[in-house]
Amino acid sequence: MNSLLAAFAAGLLFAIGLGISGMTQPAKVTAFLDFAGDWDPSLACVMIGAIIVHAAFYRLIRRRPTPLFASAFSIPTRIDLDPRLVGGAALFGIGWGMGGFCPGPAVTSLVSGQVSVVIFVAAMIVGMYL
Amino acid sequence: MEHFTPVASLIGGILIGLSASALLFFDGKIAGISGIVAGMLSPVKNDTLWRVVFVAGLLTGGLLLRLLSPQVFTIGITRSSSALVLAGLLVGFGTRLGNGCTSGHGVCGLSRFSQRSLIATLIFMATGVATVYIINHLLGGTV
Numbered sequence: 001m002n003s004l005l006a007a008f009a010a011g012l013l014f015a016i017g018l019g020i021s022g023m024t025q026p027a028k029v030t031a032f033l034d035f036a037g038d039w040d041p042s043l044a045c046v047m048i049g050a051i052i053v054h055a056a057f058y059r060l061i062r063r064r065p066t067p068l069f070a071s072a073f074s075i076p077t078r079i080d081l082d083p084r085l086v087g088g089a090a091l092f093g094i095g096w097g098m099g100g101f102c103p104g105p106a107v108t109s110l111v112s113g114q115v116s117v118v119i120f121v122a123a124m125i126v127g128m129y130l
Numbered sequence: 131m132e133h134f135t136p137v138a139s140l141i142g143g144i145l146i147g148l149s150a151s152a153l154l155f156f157d158g159k160i161a162g163i164s165g166i167v168a169g170m171l172s173p174v175k176n177d178t179l180w181r182v183v184f185v186a187g188l189l190t191g192g193l194l195l196r197l198l199s200p201q202v203f204t205i206g207i208t209r210s211s212s213a214l215v216l217a218g219l220l221v222g223f224g225t226r227l228g229n230g231c232t233s234g235h236g237v238c239g240l241s242r243f244s245q246r247s248l249i250a251t252l253i254f255m256a257t258g259v260a261t262v263y264i265i266n267h268l269l270g271g272t273v
Contacts, residue, residue, distance in 0.1 A: 006156030007180040011187020012194075014149040014161060014233075019195040019202040021142020022135050027206025031133060033255075033262040039131060042139040047236060049143025050150070054241035057151035067158030074158050076229070076239075078246060085250055088228020089235070093254030095220025097261030098273065100207050102232040103225060104163035106218075107185060111192035112203035119211055120218040127222020128168045 003069035015108040021046040024109050026100020033097050095127075150238055153184070162234020163188075164225035208272040228254075 022028040022042050031040035066072060096102050099120050101109070106124060109117045150161035157180060159166075170181045195202050209217070225231045228250055230239060235254075239247020265273050 003157050004180060004183045006152060007159075007184040008187040008190075010149045010153040010156075010161065011184040011189075012191040013145055013152065013187075014163075015188045015191025015195065017142045017145030017149060019142070019191070019199065020145065021139045022202070023139075023142070024192075024195070024202050025204050025206055026209075027204070028133065028135075030207055030262050030266070033258045034266050035259060036263055037266050038133070040133045041131065042133070042135045045136050045139035046143035046146065047240075049140040050147035050237045051143075051241050053144050053147025054150045054237060055243075057147070058154065058241050061151065061155045064155075067154065068156050070156075070158040072158060073154070075160060075242070076244070076246075078229075079244075081246060081249055085228050085246055086253055088224045088226065089250040089253035090224070090228075090257045091220045092224030092228055092231060093257030094261045095217040095222075095224060096232070096254060097258035098265065099209060099214055099217030099221065100205070101217070101221070102163075103167060103221065104188070104231070104233050106221075107163065107167065108188050108192040108195075109203055111189050111196055112200075113196075114203065114205065116205060116209065116211075116214055119214045120221075123215040123218025124222035125167070125171065127219040127224075128164075128171055128226050130219070130223050 006069060014104065017050075018105050018108050021049075024105045024112075026105075029100045029102075029105075030097065146233075146237060147241075150233070150241070160234060160238045162230050162238055164221075164231040165229070165234050168226055210273065213273040224254075 032043035153161045166181045235247040235250040
């Protein structure tokens with residue numbers, strides 16, 4: 001039960017962070033990617049803030065043998081660079097630039113009731129099954 | 131740079147970093163949204179409920195934002211339904227093939243200094259930049 005409460009709180013905090021940061025606005029995402037246009041570096045600030053905080057906490061947390069409410073950490077261990085990683089990231093970037101949404105902001109924006117978000121997320125879920 | 135929001139974006143980023151840290155500290159999980167959602171779609175025993183609850187938290191956060199600050203859901207770009215379908219398919223398929231998105235590779239992976247995540251982040255940034263260049267400067271800003 002505690003672990004589920006933590007997951008809920010983390011999801012809620014993640015969504016609030018996305019909203020405050022501006023990342024639920026596709027125009028701000030595409031403006032970050034538009035070096036040749038009216039460039040908006042906001043997304044870089046989001047990444048910097050998130051990475052500084054998480055990089056510090058990550059190291060502290062990993063000193064523990066286990067998480068507080070689970071028996072083990074589930075952390076990726078792969079270190080190989082394979083064509084799937086490269087190709088997948090390349091395709092994701094194209095879709096990201098085209099729609100202005102990545103998965104987190106898209107799911108969070110579902111409750112905004114906008115049809116375009118529903119279309120994007122439905123297609124994203126189909127894409128995950130392919 | 132008239133739309134630059136350094137303070138709000140930094141604060142939002144810090145909250146995202148705290149969220150990822152909380153999920154790791156309490157549950158030992160990585161806050162990669164594409165992976166969390168994809169894991170809900172092909173359920174594995176004892177590894178599904180936390181995903182559903184995390185996404186419920188995301189949606190509840192979205193509802194709070196809608197009540198308190200609905201302008202955060204301004205889309206601000208023009209995209210046809212077919213472009214949105216193609217974009218969604220590419221994001222869904224690409225994040226599964228490449229094992230992550232902006233949160234999993236961009237935030238969590240870079241925070242661990244993962245080489246795979248660094249490569250993935252550089253690549254999706256590069257193809258994102260190329261795509262936006264084509265749309266905004268060769269196709270007139272809409273697709």
